[in-house]
Amino acid sequence: MPISKIYKLYFSGDRKYIRSLKNILGFVPNNLALYKLAFRHKSAAEEVKTGVKNSNERLEFLGDAVLGAVVAEVLFKKFPFKDEGFLTELRSKIVNRIFLNQLAKKIGLSDLIILDTKSINVAARTGSLLGDAFEALIGAIYLDKGFDFTRDFIIQTIIKPHVDINQLEITESNFKSKLLIWCQREGKILVFELKETTENGNKKLFTMEAQIDGKAYGIGSDFNKKNAEKMAAEKACLELKI
C-alpha cells in the first residue's frame, strides 16, 4: 500500500478502528468498508437497496468457502498418507460453528461486532454470531488482499497459533462430544434413539434421534449409524446454540 494511503487511513475518523483491526489481524486493511461489513450482524443491518440489507451474511458465504479450501490444502499436505475420509472429518472439526466461535473469541473479534442487542435474544448472541463473523472476515480479507494473502493469514495468524491439529486428530467428532459435555454439565441425560430403519436394496438407512431428557433435539439419517448420530448431534448443538 502506498504511504500516502496509509497516512490517509491513519488520520481519518477511522483511525482508532484501524488500530484495533491491525492489533487483531496483524495488517492494515486497504478497503475498510469490507471489514465493517464483515462485523455487521444481521440484527444491525440497514436496508441499502429495496430488499437488500448490509449484513455480513454474503461475506460469510464467501469466507466459508475460502476457509474450507485453505484448511483442505493444509490437511492435504500435512497428512500425505491419510485418505479423503480422514481429511474430511478432520476439516469438519476445524470449520464447524462451535470451533470457529471459540477461535473468533480467542483472537478478540467480540469487540468489533456490531449488533442490535434489543432485537436479538441472549441465545442468539451466544450462538453462531462470532463464528459467522470470523468467516465473513475471511471473505473480506480475500476480496481486499487476494487468495495468497488470505491463505498466509489463515495459516500464520489462525492455524499455527490457535489450532492444535494433532490434538483435534485424536478427539472424537466435535458435535457428539460437545453435546455430551454440555449435557453432563447441565445434569441432563443424552440418548441416541434409532427411530427408523429403511431397507434400501441391500443397504439399510438408519434414522437416529438425539434426545435430551427424553425430548427430541435433532435427527440424522445415514447408512452408517455412527454418522447418523453425528448428524443428529450437530442439529441438536445448533438447536441448543452450543
Added chain:
Amino acid sequence: MPISKIYKLYFSGDRKYIRSLKNILGFVPNNLALYKLAFRHKSAAEEVKTGVKNSNERLEFLGDAVLGAVVAEVLFKKFPFKDEGFLTELRSKIVNRIFLNQLAKKIGLSDLIILDTKSINVAARTGSLLGDAFEALIGAIYLDKGFDFTRDFIIQTIIKPHVDINQLEITESNFKSKLLIWCQREGKILVFELKETTENGNKKLFTMEAQIDGKAYGIGSDFNKKNAEKMAAEKACLELKI
C-alpha cells in the same frame, strides 16, 4: 516454464499424453504425476505404501474445496444484491455430482481416466466417476500452478464456455428435477412422503422420503419441507447413480 523443461516433457515418453492434456486444458502441466493421479480411479489404484493407494480421492477432496471457493467468488460478484441463501443454492447447482459429470464429459475427460473395468460394474462407471475426476483435476492444477491460475482456468475454460449461470438460476434445484426427469423417462412414479414430524420447541422438523414406485430411495430431514424433499432427492440420485 523454462524452454528446456518444455523440451524435456515433449520429447519424453509422455509426449502424447501431454498433448492430449494440453488440448483439453489449454496449458502444459509442470508436474505430470499430479495429473496422472487425478485421473486414476480407485478401481485401478495400486498400493504405494502399506494401506495407502494412489487413487484420485485425496485430490478430489482438495479440488472440491478449491472449486467451491472459486464458484462462491464468481457468484458473489455476479449477484451483488442477492442473499447468501440464493448464492448457496445456485452454487450447489454447479458443484453437484450430476452437473460435474456432464461438465467433465463435455470437456473430454472420459478418455483420460484410468480404471479397472473388470472390478467395477456399469452403474459405477456411469456414476460419479467423471465428476470426481474433474474435481481431482482441479486439485492437481491447484498444486501444480497455484490458486490464481486455477481460478482463471475454472472461470475462462470451464464456467464461461460451459456453464450458463442465468439458465441455472431459473431452473429448479437440480436433484429434484433430475430425479423427476429420470422417473418420467423410466415410466416410474415419484412420491415424496412425510414420514415424521418432530416437534422441536416451537419449530417442526420434517422427515421426507423419496419413494419410487412405492420403494424408499432416500430420506431427508429439515425444518423446511421443501428442503427435506431436496435432501431426500439428492440421496435418491446418489443411490440410483443418476
